[in-house]
Amino acid sequence: xxxxxxxxxxxxxxxxxxxxxxxxxxxxxxxxxxxxxxxxxxxxxxxxxxxxxxxxxxxxxxxxxxxxxxxxxxxxxxxxxxxxxxxxxxxxxxxxxxxxxxxxxxxxxxxxxxxxxxxxxxxxxxxxxxxxxxxxxxxxxxxxxxxxxxxxxxxxxxxxxxxxxxxxxxxxxxxxxxxxxxxxxxxxxxxxxxxxxxxxxxxxxxxxxxxxxxxxxxxxxxxxxxxxxxxxxxxxxxxxxxxxxxxxxxxxxxxxxxxxxxxxxxxxxxxxxxxxxxxxxxxxxxxxxxxxxxxxxxxxxxxxxxxxxxxxxxxxxxxxxxxxxxxxxxxxxxxxxxxxxxxxxxxxxxxxxxxxxxxxxxxxxxxxxxxxxxx
Numbered sequence: 001x002x003x004x005x006x007x008x009x010x011x012x013x014x015x016x017x018x019x020x021x022x023x024x025x026x027x028x029x030x031x032x033x034x035x036x037x038x039x040x041x042x043x044x045x046x047x048x049x050x051x052x053x054x055x056x057x058x059x060x061x062x063x064x065x066x067x068x069x070x071x072x073x074x075x076x077x078x079x080x081x082x083x084x085x086x087x088x089x090x091x092x093x094x095x096x097x098x099x100x101x102x103x104x105x106x107x108x109x110x111x112x113x114x115x116x117x118x119x120x121x122x123x124x125x126x127x128x129x130x131x132x133x134x135x136x137x138x139x140x141x142x143x144x145x146x147x148x149x150x151x152x153x154x155x156x157x158x159x160x161x162x163x164x165x166x167x168x169x170x171x172x173x174x175x176x177x178x179x180x181x182x183x184x185x186x187x188x189x190x191x192x193x194x195x196x197x198x199x200x201x202x203x204x205x206x207x208x209x210x211x212x213x214x215x216x217x218x219x220x221x222x223x224x225x226x227x228x229x230x231x232x233x234x235x236x237x238x239x240x241x242x243x244x245x246x247x248x249x250x251x252x253x254x255x256x257x258x259x260x261x262x263x264x265x266x267x268x269x270x271x272x273x274x275x276x277x278x279x280x281x282x283x284x285x286x287x288x289x290x291x292x293x294x295x296x297x298x299x300x301x302x303x304x305x306x307x308x309x310x311x312x313x314x315x316x317x318x319x320x321x322x323x324x325x326x327x328x329x330x331x332x333x334x335x336x337x338x339x340x341x342x343x344x345x346x347x348x349x350x351x352x353x354x355x356x357x358x359x360x361x362x363x364x365x366x367x368x369x370x371x372x373x374x375x
Contacts, residue, residue, distance in 0.1 A: 002314040003355055003364060006192050010359040011257070015249050022245035035241030041248055042203075048251065049179040051205040053212035056239035057219055060166040060188025063202035064092035064136070066237060067162050067184040070204075070214045071134060073098045078130035080120055080159070082112040083324045084344035085138045089164050090325050099130055099334070102326040104341040108281030110140045110294065110351075113343070114149035121157045134160040139168025139178050141320075141353075142194060142261075142289035143282060147173060147181045162186065166202070169195045170258045170289030178289070179205050189239075189247060194261070194289040194358075195254055197243040257358025261290040264360045268293055271369035276302065292320055292353040300349040306372060307352055313371040318353045 004010070012019065026035060042054040057063050073079060075097035081090050083102040090100035101124055104116040117135065124132050135154055137145040145163075154161045163185035165171070168178035179185045187193075189201030204215050220227050222234030265288065269279040278296040282288055297303035307317045324344040326336030338345065354368050 003316065003368070004357070005316040005318065005355050006357045007359055008191060008196075008357075011250075011357070014359065015253055018249035018252070019246055022248060023242060026241050026245045032241050033238060035244070037241050037244040037248060038239055041239075041244040041251070044248065044251055045179075045203060045205070048254075049177045049185075049205060051180060051185070052207040053209065053215075054203055054205050055212065055215040055219055056201065056203045056244065057237045058202065058239060059200040059237075060186060060190060060193075060202040061088040061092060062235060062237040063166075063186035063188070063204045064088060064162075064164060065095060066215055066218050066235065067186055067204055068092055068096055068098070068134070069218055069234075070184065070211055071160055071162075073133055076131055077133040078124050079133060080117055080124075080135045081325070082136075082138050082140070082344075083326050083341040084110060084321065084347055085140055085164075085325065086166070086321065087325065087328065087330075088166070089136055089138055090331070093136070094330075098133070100325070100331075101130070101132075102324070102336065102341055102344075104343045105140075105347070106146075107296075107343050107347065108278075109143055109146075109283065110280065110347065111143060111145040112137050112150060114146055114153055116341075117150065118153050118157070121153065121159065125157075132157060132159055134162055136162045136164050137182070138164040138166070139171055141280065141294050142167055142171050142291040143280070144168055144171045144173040144178050144181070144286060144288075146283075151181075166190075167193060167291035168289060169193065170254060172287040174285045179203075183208070184211065189243065192291075194258065194291050195247065195250055197246045197250075199240070199243055201239050201243045201247070203239075253358075258289055260358050260360060261356060262287070264356060264362070264365050265290050265293055267362055267365045268354065268369060271366065272372070275373055277306070277372060290356050292318070293356040294320065294351050294353045296347070297350045297352065303350055303352055309374065310354075310368070310371050313367075315368055315371055316355065319351065320353055322348055324348050 166188035222232035
């Protein structure tokens with residue numbers, strides 16, 4: 001039987017009683033939109049992350065879009081994003097008429113390179129075509145970005161920081177939880193994420209009450225006193241009550257699952273140490289939630305051979321991400337070219353991700369590593 005890449009079935013079997021009861025409760029009270037489980041989840045997420053306010057929404061993309069809307073980002077603004085990440089990070093910027101400016105990343109952690117960020121901000125200021133406004137730093141694969149260095153650049157250059165923790169929920173930096181960085185932070189509850197629901201979902205966090213009130217309005221068509229008083233343009237971006245009911249027992253089990261992912265990652269890294277496949281870097285003081293366990297091959301050809309070898313052993317792999325943002329067809333009009341972000345471009349050709357989830361047994365990790373290292 002083919003190994004599961006992310007075994008959501010194992011998780012469901014472990015939490016079946018609690019998840020089924022939560023879903024049944026929503027069906028019983030029929031408050032499918034904005035039911036009591038939504039507020040309960042928001043309060044629990046605040047306690048977990050240490051944030052003062054949480055607004056749950058319909059997807060991680062909606063979370064990013066609302067964060068930018070709340071800051072008034074629009075045409076003529078530059079928002080600096082890592083070049084190596086999922087398209088939604090820059091897409092939200094473009095949907096508001098602003099322009100994403102792509103920065104290179106660090107080869108070992110895959111996250112935003114603070115020096116590339118600084119160089120791109122200064123280049124944009126010198127050109128004068130755009131007004132630098134914000135930075136979206138991504139916690140790729142579950143590891144928080146280098147926030148001390150990124151925050152320093154933001155202070156120097158007068159930029160607002162947004163944390164994109166779509167993959168980062170449960171990660172930590174110096175004891176501070178992911179979703180706890182920046183003026184606003186966003187996460188996703190897509191099923192494959194470390195904390196995932198049974199459909200689309202997400203959340204926006206902040207410590208500022210005026211931003212919280214604004215986000216609540218934006219979530220429901222720019223509502224005022226009620227949804228029939230519309231004081232601004234907004235979205236229909238509420239999290240369904242059923243998804244909140246699914247997330248509550250998953251959040252209760254999250255730390256135990258995160259421990260399993262971290263043990264599995266440590267075993268992977270020890271088994272692959274010194275091999276042709278470079279394990280992901282986790283700097284001192286950091287903790288990843290391992291949304292993905294991603295290694296680097298020496299070349300595109302070596303990656304293809306390794307993935308074929310694993311596929312023959314019925315072990316699935318994934319490539320996140322095969323094309324850097326600046327070379328995506330949607331951004332052809334921005335004039336990006338090969339060589340603009342060399343680290344990101346090389347990662348796109350050499351990275352691949354191995355099975356990882358909260359119920360991954362050590363025996364399975366050893367099986368994957370043995371198949372990968374077999375020649």
